[in-house]
Amino acid sequence: MRYVPPIILSQVERGVLKGSFQAFVMMQDIVDFTRIAESFQNTQFHGADNIGELLNKITAGPIQSVHKYGGFISHFVGDAICAIFIGEDPTAMLAALMEIRDFLKDFPLIYLEGRHQKVSMREIISYGEVKWTVFSNPYQYEYLFYGEAFSELSLLCEHSCKNAYSGSVITKIGAKHFQEDGACANLGSLAVTADKQHHKFSFSPHTRSVFYHKNFYDAKLNNEIRNLAVCFVRISSPTTNASAIHKLHIVADRYRGYVNKIDCAESLPVALVLFGVPRSEGKSAYQACEFARELALRQKNLSIGLSCGYAFAGLIGSPDVQEYTALGQCLNLASRLAKQAKPGEIIMDESVYRETAKMYDTKMMGSLHLKGISAKIQYYSLSLKRIKRSLIFDSIFVGRKEEMAFLEELRTTSRKLHRNTIVYINGDPGLGKSRLAWEYMQNIDGHYKFVVTNDKLNNGHLDAVRQILRAIFELGEDDDEEQTKSILDEAFKEIDGEMPEHSKAFLAAILELWYKGSAWDHCPLEQRQERQKEAFCAIISYLLKRKPVLLLLDDGQWIDETSRQFLAALDPCQDHNLLILSPSRYIAGGNCVDLHLDKFTRYDLNLAPLKPRDCRSMLTSILEIKNSRYPAISTIMNKADGFPLYLEQMAYYLLERGRKSKHPLQLPEKFNSFSISDVMNSRIDGFNQGMRECLYYASILGMSFNIK
Known part of the structure; x- marks a missing residue:
């Protein structure tokens, strides 16, 4: 599923996680492939299969030539392949290059837009020191090639010349072999003789497996045209690479993002994270926005670009060297937007804006021309703040006397028995389930009262629990990080030892705040969620020692799974009880929702139409x-x-x-x-x-x- 160069795998096998060498770096980029892919997608029934087949046929020859002369593929960059030839002698690289040119010369014409057209590849070559690093983390290892040669390669990619070569490459090969074409230099054909080389690298299946995420290891990989969301993340500070990549994986895992690859651009790492492939949960744009928001809160100085739309997703490369990735206009656009974004800024295109505008605070930034995209693109900044969700009722509340009496009887009984209770108010959309719960709640005194709104799309990790905590600590929507920390600090002074002091750090993390050097930082990754759950249970127990809690859990059928688990863990043995009112729609087959809160006594109120x-x-x-x-x-x-x-x-x-x-x-x-x-x-x-x-x-x- 992921391509990792055998040279990297062999080094990891030996316990070596970084190194460097002098090398030539050659990129072969298919000219105008996005247009070719879109044409296949729009006009052919088996468009995805045809795109994948064509792409693999084009890249198979260059990959074979690279390996034949002792080079290796370092990574794929969209529809381009990047190869490395270690050493100062350009002979092997040139032999491979000439063979690739011959391969393309003989490649069959493709029929596109009513005529036969020739396939060509742009060659970009640099030379210098190549550094490499492996980033280990519990999700999946990442590798990165960078250094002088890759910095030059990034600059050459921005040139408008058909082919591009660095000055050091021209010097190594000899200036006499290049012809000037205006501001560009073209390398002529050369008769090169080089020995065929074949390197063998040994590594175990376990070493390969650490580069594969367990959530996607067994995913079914087909060539498809998929609706997906794309996030490019540019890490603006080279001193924070390891920390930023670790945090990126933590947050991507939370929102089911697939970290497809991490490349080097202008000396800095750029991560490509896909949502909706290879597995989809049907809310890719929302997941991408949540991922971008949380990552930006956790790690400063990131530049993030977002886009969504239909794209090709499938395996590219040759049978021996291939990886699963996505190609299409939305990926090009997200990449350009990430480059446009300032450090600390998240920029989205109009397609993401249309999908998620109701959920977030966004601002239109204007329109701009991006390289490789003909039309002007409208773009928007994504604030780190969400739009506050609330229940809205305008008309008079009528009837429901029997239902109100039923709820009051349950509240009184469960309070006397010190019993945690959940009441599911069941019914079809439009029956007034939420209004009934809201009106009942307004008539109750002597309780802590909290409202949680859930919806089908906006139900991210711990979203419901986060809403409860914001209500408990009376946090304002416009409170910044310092204000929020100040409020938490004051609250824990009042709590004064009735909860473990380290609970503050774990509750703060739920609120997307982090205290440097706190218990959160020192807690093993695999234990953090359990410690958050314990802290949440502790704060609810603290409240229940003082008075009952009434929680309106609106549209409970859409609560996020982790919040459900936190509620299920609440201890029923307290001085006062917790009553949850959960207005819920019927689910498939007309059945009632069950949140499986086994420590709660369950009651159902099936709402009838008004009299x-x-x-x-x-x-x-x-x-x-x-x-x-x-x-x-x-x-x-x-x-x-x-x-x-x-x-x-x-x-x-x-x-x-x-x-x-x-x-x-x-x-x-x-x-x-x-x-x-x-x-x-x-x-x-x-x-x-x-x-x-x-x-x-x-x-x-x-x-x-x-x-x-």
Whole structure:
């Protein structure tokens, strides 16, 4: 799945993790391959297979020639291959280069955009010291080639010449063999004789395995066109390479990102992290944003570029030298954006912005021209702050007296018995589950009260627990790192020994804050999550010694798994009890959600539609009328079938339509054929101030609307 040069594997086998040598570095880059791939993707049924087959045919010859003359492939760079020839003598490198040219000369024409076209590769060659380092970590080892030769190679890649050679290469080969072409120099054909060489390196399967992440080791690898998200991370300080790469792996693992490779650009490491391949969870853009945010909080001076879209994903190279990667315009764009970003800045393109704008604080930065991309690109900065999520209710709360009494009886009973309890308020979207829990919560005194909102996309690692902690410590959305640490410090002074002092460091880490030299830094990686869980349980126990806790866990079916595990670990033996109200949608097969909180007593409240009299009360309140005998009232009630959200939206539609009509409570003739989608679309068409609220409710319904 990942390509690691055998020379690196053999050194790791011996326990050697860094070294250097003098060498020629040669990159062979397929000219205009992104356009070729997009053409295959758009016009051919088996586009992905054809792209993979063509790419492998093109690269197989150069790879074979490199190995034949004693070189080795250091890494793949998109559709390019990078080869190293150790030593000061250019003969072997030149023999391979001439053979590659002959291979390309004889390569069959490809049929593209209505005509046959020739395949060509750009050659970029540098010479100098090559350094290499292996970064060990518990997730997967990484290797990196860098040094003088690679710094020159990065600069040469920016040249517009068809081929590019460093001054040291021209000197080594001899200037007489180069022809000037304006500002460019071209190496002519040479008759080179070199001995064939074949190096053998020994290493064990275990050594190879440490470079493979356990989450992706057995992934099924096919050539596909996949919808994915891409994150390029430029590490701006060479003194923090090892630390930054370690943190990068920790955060990538948390958000299911695949660290595809780490290359060197302009003397600094650049990591490519993919989301949605080789395995997808269906929320790749969100995962990429969460990854970028947390990594930027953990490690300063990173420049990060984000993009998403369809791209080729598959194995590239020859049968003996290949790796799994992705190729496409979105990767080119993310790479360019990372280069555009300042240290500490996260930049996203419009495709990521459209996917995630509601979840984050973003700012449009303008538009720019990027190398290799013809059209101007709009781009946005991603703030490290999230948009605060909350429950929004505008209309009057009616009915539900029996349900409120049921909840009160359960609260009273579980409080007397000191029993932790979870009440699942079950029902279809739009029945008023969250509103019922919210209204009940407002009527309760003498409790710590916290609200957690979950949604299908924005449910990152420990997100629910993080919301609880922010509420416990009364953290503001605009509090910066120093303010937040100050609040935590004051809180732990008040706690004064009732919790272990080291708990602060583990709770701070959940809040994406880190105290230098704290217990968090000294805790083994594999134990950190368990220590966080213990600290969370300790802070909840601290609260329960003082008074009961009431937690509204909205849309509990979407809580992140790690937060669920933390809640499941809470000890029921406390001075007071914890009551969780979890409004939840029915899941597949009409079944009720089960969060498997085994230490909690479970109750279910299956919510029914509103009674007719309550429907009338809601409608007359919204419409500000006393007489409920208008024909429109009965029509809306029949249409809504007791669903509060439907009643509310239809009433607002009628109210807004009436402002533009001589007959304020008259429904359109075709109203009986209207769906809730039609009603909301009609509202959207005429909204100004109310549009935000309408779209919020539309998102609750989980429906798609055309707002263009």
